[in-house]
Amino acid sequence: MQTGTEAAVKQHLALGEELLSKVGKTSLLRLRKIAQAEAPHVTLLAKAEWENPGGSVKDRPALRMLQAGERSGQLTKDKIILDATSGNTGIAYAMIAAVKGYRVQLAIPANVSEERKRILKAYGAELIFTTPLESTDGAIREVKRLYAEHPERYFFPDQYNNDENWKAHFETTGPEIWEQTHGEVTHFVAGLGTAGTLVGTGRRLKRYNPQIQLIAVEPDAAFHGLEGLKHMKAAIVPGIYDRALPDQTLYISTEEAYRRVKQLARQEGLLVGPSSGAALAAALHIATQIEQGVLVMIFPDGGSRYLSDRFWEEAS
């Protein structure tokens, strides 16, 4: 009987797919109505990164950083994956670690939204709360302290300074966009947080065709509300950022990005996060400068993680 069951299981081994094999290969969606209304001379294409199993673009670098840690022997089963992130990278670590069987500890400011905390806990991540007054910097310091105390206990991927971060995009996001646009992409628009997406995808696209314009998107002020993005002038510049790479940097206000998020939901049926709104806002600014073009934007995550953000309640 038992052998019969085993044989049956074996016979069906080829069915279904491994979850982690679903990281990447996201859809490239056309924004038909917004382009028609505001920029009919260009093609607006959005890379739907929320399709990744962890719900954001961060699955790509997180998976690659953890795999590189395994290959180099720095990440072993007895190690705890440790990082400071209230955002999508934390969720990506937690999801991948659940699949691979690692422990994850994340330092997060105590004022992170309740839904974030619940997502992280649902995947089994252990949370260390730091003071809200210090925002993510407090979490970063706590992680550095823990790591300095017991470096042997942890694997600390350090996404801001880890080359595997941008290489993930160099190896996947870049080639995907090239193929999905049949090489016709003219502009690539991405927000700057760790800068991994822009640097990795950008380097690949420039290699295919040096004429492709790389557009970096930053918040317009150090004090902003765009989760995941950095105003580089006032921030610790990530080690992997290559300032010389983007052809242009556009500065988008928090409110403009919020307006675009609402527009995307209501006109295109796309519920996305604020950084996607910032990318669309930047692409539409670029559209005013050019006569034609194929503009590819990165839409890093979906909007369900931001439903408790107050801008949804405001009129407009």
Add this chain to the structure above:
Amino acid sequence: MTATILLPTALQAYANKRETFTVNSATTVGDALTRLVAQHAALKQHLFDDTGKLRSFVNIFVNEEDIRAQRGLATPINDGDELAIVPSVAGGADLSNEEIKRYSRHLIMPEVGMAGQRKLKEAKVLLVGMGGLGSPLGLYLAAAGVGKLGLVDMDKVDFTNLQRQILYTTPDVGKPKLQAAKEHLQAINPHIEIELHETRLSSDNALEIFKPYDIIIDGTDNFPTRYLVNDACVLLGKPNVYGSIFRFEGQASVFDARKGPCYRCLYPEPPPPGLVPSCAEGGVLGILPGLIGVIQATEAIKIILGKPDTLVGRLLLINALKMRFRELQLKKDGACPICGPKRTIMKLIDYEQFCGLPGAHAQQPEPTDERQGWEIAPQELETLLKNGQDVRVIDVREPHEWDICHIEGAQLIPLSEFTERMHELNSAEPIVLHCKSGGRSWKALQILREAGFTKLKNLKGGITAWAEDVDPQMPTY
């Protein structure tokens, strides 16, 4: 009724770099914010939208409670309340509660305070050399909360270091200094960042290594590196906090060519090689680098805090044996080749050559050919002595060195007394001269040769080689 509003780093630029704002007689949060933007108009657009509403991503906490969980802008405030403005994402470089506790003895002094402690946290200081001076420098600057410390050294910890290099412990012997230094400094203060530059500082890499730092502290022990550090600091316009030590005496100053003299204004030319002995040759009181290093650390902290009255333009001379502190006024040299108006040095040069040294990797002068035929190896001497050969062993070191160790049967005639006591020797007897490593005994040999002695040998490598090759029980120093 007085309340304090704490501004995040991101907003300080719009409030004349203020970190706090005090409001009197405001009864609600809305009141307090109105007064804040009345005073600092540039803040208004960052906090409120066009319709005068608080921007949706701006959070206000009263004593760590979010006002949105209370009565919003109508939340009442009481005397002594603290209002914090926090964006919903990404904060600035502020101090955590743990850091506030750690630095409390700084924070309660108005000369440092929160503002000064934040400056310390944002400061980047490079320590060139992690030896006697670098040890107290590292310990105190790390403890004080200097946000980034760069360390330059490439030595390993040696037993002879432990007498004064208090950053290292006995189990560290044999480890690379930087590795041990980082462990100890990070244990003292996990809140700071430590960057290691495990390399030999040279004209090729100095500018690149110095560039990211605000202050360079010279804790080196040789002239080529001192001139290199000076010139690189002048070229980059950075302050060079100088210290040097020898036996019981030390010097300290701050060379900042933008405000005063540089090291070359004080010492235009290096001394001839060999004239000024190193600590390894001349010795040093273990406490002295502590004294000087702590003075350097004090000056670095004052520079970071922006305090006047640093050692710019002054050279502090310390004699620990007499316990006297003296001060010399230093003037900028109008003819200084690097910081003067007619400068001739436009980029870093070859400092080994400038200091008359043969090259980067040949610091110990190799015995020249002239010594050939006059030398005897330790094993050869041992054989002679064992066979009962008639040979006199003369130790030309100083009596305090003799007390550390000596070869049995040897006679002590210090080089300093050699000419007067030469008559104690018999030119008919074979004589083997030795010192610590062969230099002084070579000089003694010349004196005897000129006096007509011929049966002379110099012990190759001195008593140090003897201890290594013949008598492993003998201590080395």
